[in-house]
Amino acid sequence: MTDLTTNPAARAGAPAADDQWWRSAVVYQIYPRSFADSDGDGVGDLRGIIQHLDHLQELGVDVVWLSPVYASPQDDNGYDISDYRAIDPAYGTLEDFDELLADLHARGMKLVMDLVVNHTSDEHPWFVESASSVDSPKRDWYWWRKPRAGFAAGAPGAEPNNWGSFFSGPAWHYDEVSGEYYLHLFSRKQPDLNWENPEVRDAVYDMMNWWLDRGVDGFRMDVINLISKVAGLPDAEVPPGAVHGDGFPFYAQGPRIHEFLQEMHERVFAGRTGDYLTVGEMPGVTVEHARLFTDPARREVDMVFQFEHVGLDHGAGGKFDPGAASPRDVKASLGRWQEGLAETGWNSLYWNNHDQPRVVSRFGDDRPEHRVASAKALATVLHLMRGTPYVYQGEELGMTNMPFASIDDFRDIESLNHYAVAVAAQGQAPEAVLAALRVMSRDNARTPVQWSDGPAAGFTTGTPWIAVNPNAALINAAAQREDPGSVFAHYRALIALRHSERVVSHGSFELLLPEHPTVFAYTRTLGDRQLLVIANLSGERAVYDLPDAAGWREAEPVLGNLGGRLPRVDGRCEPWEAQVFLQEVTG
Structure with a gap:
């Protein structure tokens, strides 16, 4: 089996110079408030990030996406910006930012800023x-x-x-x-903000250019598909049981959205030399919309964040009425996006971010017997698809949801507002509301990164702004870095594979076994090079009948996630087993 637990210095088969560089890149999202605190005030900061850049370099990521560090009253943890050209004192100074940027560039990594311009x-x-x-x-x-x-x-x-x-x-x-x-x-x-006003757009583009001139490498654009509203702002249909109208049809993919994004590209990026990345967060975007947004000929954005797969476990009452998403539903959704953007456009691949609960607890199994294997299996199927993978801080360690005891443990405005309305105004039972928050609250993603088994998980020497997950003694970076069987080691192997094998970054995608209830299998093909991924997304042993199984029995086993079992195409998978094979194909 190929040893991919080390990050190769040279990237064999790297893309040609005229390829989009981000096809073979991996992005790491940092939520600064919860990443690392350097001064003991309990809030993560820029110097804390600087102190942990070795971790990111060892992981092998190419880009850091930095959630907002701008001046802010922190009503929504920095997504409410009061000065786009200043660093919030809680995070440090512009000098700290410049040092972080220089350190990342010196390590061969890029920095993407969060652009929040639907609102201030x-x-x-x-x-x-x-x-x-x-x-x-x-x-x-x-x-x-x-x-x-x-x-x-x-x-x-x-x-x-x-x-x-x-x-x-x-x-x-x-x-x-x-x-x-x-x-x-x-x-x-x-x-x-009223984007119909050209003065607003001028001010936004001027600000973006200011950051690019400072050296940043692009933007992740917060809810960017909401900036164009339908003229007249009409009343919306009120869904059954709801109090307010659903205005989404009147402000998502609005009438001038493509015009605005094309204008942004022309005013900010056109004529610049450099390798930039633009990704638009777009709630409610469809495959058809995404093809337009990401078509290179249209010059809008490089890729979008779509929400289809992370909405599969939402019930009739929305995200705080959680249900369950079957492996079949998840792979069908992801496979549909792979097919939909196969010829035009590009996928961004993610399980986690600052707005989503932890994937191990959500689509995996965070019980001790399956936590590590399920974290690796989910990572395997995501990272080897066609698209640019995103790793959210702590995901590479297999961090889990937080066992919140009471509403007093939550900090997120969305969760707190929902609890107040559901309990006080709608009369729902507090414990039922808490049960839903424990599953779906954004705070699950915002507990501090677990660096060690020491006090506050090594995040701070003070009192953290939100409590550390009590499983930090078991799940932490220090314990995993030297463990070849760790979740961290598996993420390193997946990232190295994307860097070293052009079939991963550029190959076509074909979903196999679409009706199998738990096995997620697909191939990636580029010329005579072919990759096979097989993963059992369940806690029960699975059997499968793979087309052309005999043709894969002599293939090279590249990666597996169960230490005691060599990957082989034999028609069975252990619980949460993931296997990757590589072969040359002829004819």
């Missing part, structure tokens, strides 16, 4: 000026509207339309000073 903080000077008067020159930089006719201003039902916010409650906040409402699709402290 209500403490951003743009909004402060906009709210200062109905005659303010920046009034039209945001969505201001008068109360609904026939209703007293500020009274329930007086909102300009019936849209609901993603964070519970109406999507409008009443400003007593001016007697008008402003739109906020998220928190009331996150007013939406």
Whole structure:
């Protein structure tokens, strides 16, 4: 079996110079608040990241995506920005940022910033000026509207339309000073920018150019497909049992979204020399939409984050009405995206990010007997598909969901707002609401990275802003770095395989055994090189009948996830077993 537990210095079969470099790249997301704290205040910071760059280099990643570190009141942990050109003091200084950027570049890694321009903080000077008067020159930089006719201003039902916010409650906040409402699709402290105003777009593009001139290598664009709203902001249909209308059809993939993204490319990236990455986070995006957004000829974005597979376990009541997603459903969804973007466009591949619960607890099995194997199996099927893989901090260690004891343990505004509305306004049983939050809350992804088995898992010398998962004594980076059977070692092997084998970064994809209830199998083919992936995504032994199994019996076993079993195509898989094979094909 090929030894892929070390990161090769040379990348055999690397893409040609005219290929998009990100086809063979792997991106690592850092959520700074929870990554590493250098000064003991309990909040992660830029110097903490700098201190752990050896970890990222050893893992072998090519790009770091940095969640927001801009100045912010921290209503939504930095996704409410009050100054796009300043670093929040909780994270450090611009000098710290410049040092981080230089250190990453010196190690051959790139840095991608989080671009949050659907909304700002209500403490951003743009909004402060906009709210200062109905005659303010920046009034039209945001969505201001008068109360609904026939209703007293500020009274329930007086909102300009019936849209609901993603964070519970109406999507409008009443400003007593001016007697008008402003739109906020998220928190009331996150007013939406009016992209119809060309001055807004000019200011955004100027800010983006400022960061690129500083040396950053691209942007992950937060909910970027929501920036174009339908004219008139009409009332929306109210789903059964809901209080507010679902405005999504009126602000997702809006009428000018492609125009805005093409203009952004022209004003920011066109004419620049350098290897940049642009990825758009796009809730509700379809395969058909994604082909347009990621078609290189259209010059919009390089890839998108789609949400189909991470919505499979949402119940009729949404994410906080969790169900279960079968392995068959998961592979069907991912396979459909592979097929849909096969000829035009590109996939971004992810299980985890700062908004999703931990994949080992969600689609895997975090019980002791299966946790490591399931983490490796899920990583295997994701990383070897066609697309650019994203690793969220701690995922490479197999970190799990947090056993939150009470609502007092949560910090996320979405979770806290949901609990308040569900319990106080809707009369749901507190324990039932807590049970759903334990499964789906964004805070599951935001507990501190588990660096060691020491106090606070080595994250801080102080009191962490959110509690450390109690399993840190068992799951931590220090214990895994020298363990060839660890989750960390397996992620290193997968990343090295993408770097060394062009069939992974450039090959075609074919889903096998689509109806099998638990086995996720596919091939990747490029010329005479072919890769086979077989993984059993369940805690029970599986049998399968692979087409052309005989042709694979002499193939080279490249990677397996069960230490005591050599991978072989023999029609059976142990619980959570993953196997990878490579061969030359003829004719």
